[in-house]
Amino acid sequence: MNKGLSDSFKVYHTAQVRVLYADTDKMGIVYNGNYLKYFEIGRTELLRALQLPYADLEKHGAQLPVIEAFISYKSPAYYDDVLSIDTICSFERGILLRIHYSIKKDKSIISEGYTLHTFIDTISKKPIRPPALFIDTIRANSIDSMGNELMEIYL
Amino acid sequence: MNKGLSDSFKVYHTAQVRVLYADTDKMGIVYNGNYLKYFEIGRTELLRALQLPYADLEKHGAQLPVIEAFISYKSPAYYDDVLSIDTICSFERGILLRIHYSIKKDKSIISEGYTLHTFIDTISKKPIRPPALFIDTIRANSIDSMGNELMEIYL
């Protein structure tokens, strides 16, 4: 029973990334596919902030492949821009992780999107339930400790 | 008047791509962000099949930035897989291009998605209407010439 992991459970984090030349294309802006790399940075740093680095999760036997991704490109990102990636994580149907991202430049949102993840076994690649370590760590680092003001804005 | 470019207008093409080592990640599968590169191959080869290479479109003053992208990952793609990218292109509200992709391995769909594009001026980057060259070329290469059997399956 994962009672603590209801669909309303959410955690939040902000990470930053600087746009590389390697990220741009001949249109002079960040190539559309590279936003999914920024999304990866967002969720990786969210998990690290929860004291559960994704690298540790894999060592404990669980991987989180992406099964769905959506990106809305509102304004371009340019070379050397410093972007903020606001990341919110929530459970869906108890077994899926839905992660929402807002990419901001100078406080205005230039891109939004989400990724949807399942849990699979690192070795067998078969679907598994969210591992105890993951559940325990999330409980121990609950969103309340990050301040309710975030809640009002984002949740 | 773009009468010929109603929302029901659609063109279809299939391209192929072989998965590189560079495309994979440590999970042993194609990294989620790289599917948008495969989508690019799909729409580029669709435009080329229409005798309107995207490179020519840019030279004639129009670019097609992605404003929205969606990907559903159904099964993984692996190193050295040969993937087929079925691509369908349609107009939306007369000014947007919606391109749908089905990525197949051995005839079963492993990934689906779409990208949504606006037309902008190559220099000013301001929104423009679909250029005459684009409309004329599409008219000259209408889907009827590709066979109605495709229509029954895909449209």
Next chain:
Amino acid sequence: MNKGLSDSFKVYHTAQVRVLYADTDKMGIVYNGNYLKYFEIGRTELLRALQLPYADLEKHGAQLPVIEAFISYKSPAYYDDVLSIDTICSFERGILLRIHYSIKKDKSIISEGYTLHTFIDTISKKPIRPPALFIDTIRANSIDSMGNELMEIYL
């Protein structure tokens, strides 16, 4: 004894690649790091031409990590260019694979370079000698069968 695999042994192949938008950067040319992906295509298709796909080599227990790479960028490559990748493979000190690449556009060389590879065990990642399958396949597909006229030009 690998008598047949002297340092003078060489095999040759040509592959092609079309430059993607994803490969370019804001300078309007192919990003410098992406040439190593083109080199990968060159050696992958060389091995396939030898009827020894790298994917099979890995299944038989051997991997070929890059331990050194060099690239000379003579002229830029642009979006939608079709590039030829001439690839030559030779042994070095019996245990290293040296692969040389010439990237051509319209028959003129725009980039040259090489990669140096060791053989390691797929599982243990420890160094191994070139596997029998590799040696046998190379012997069975010797360069003589590809025509001596190549030899005069390239070797």
Next chain:
Amino acid sequence: MNKGLSDSFKVYHTAQVRVLYADTDKMGIVYNGNYLKYFEIGRTELLRALQLPYADLEKHGAQLPVIEAFISYKSPAYYDDVLSIDTICSFERGILLRIHYSIKKDKSIISEGYTLHTFIDTISKKPIRPPALFIDTIRANSIDSMGNELMEIYL
């Protein structure tokens, strides 16, 4: 007269990068081509430390394309590793920039290499001499201000 920019002139900087999932390949390590992206981070942050961001250099009319690159891969880099990129920049024949990189993990060097750059005009793409802004900025931020102890180790 570029008297101050003799071949012996050198500047030094260290940057950090964390390895993304996107950077790895199915061998479980960072893909060989992605080190050139790390090298880019090294030289970008070196120029920024000199108070001459590369983005500004481009706006002032100069670009620094790579004309040669070399990488020696000594030990693999893994997912989530934090790597240090020690970067040293020197002039060569008065018109070329040679940038040397040492990538370290836990103080041991796992990769080394260099890139060689020319100066070209941002618009015409024709070769130019190093711009005055570049020379002045380097003079104003001379290596002495970074401490001689670095010199003993690196130069």
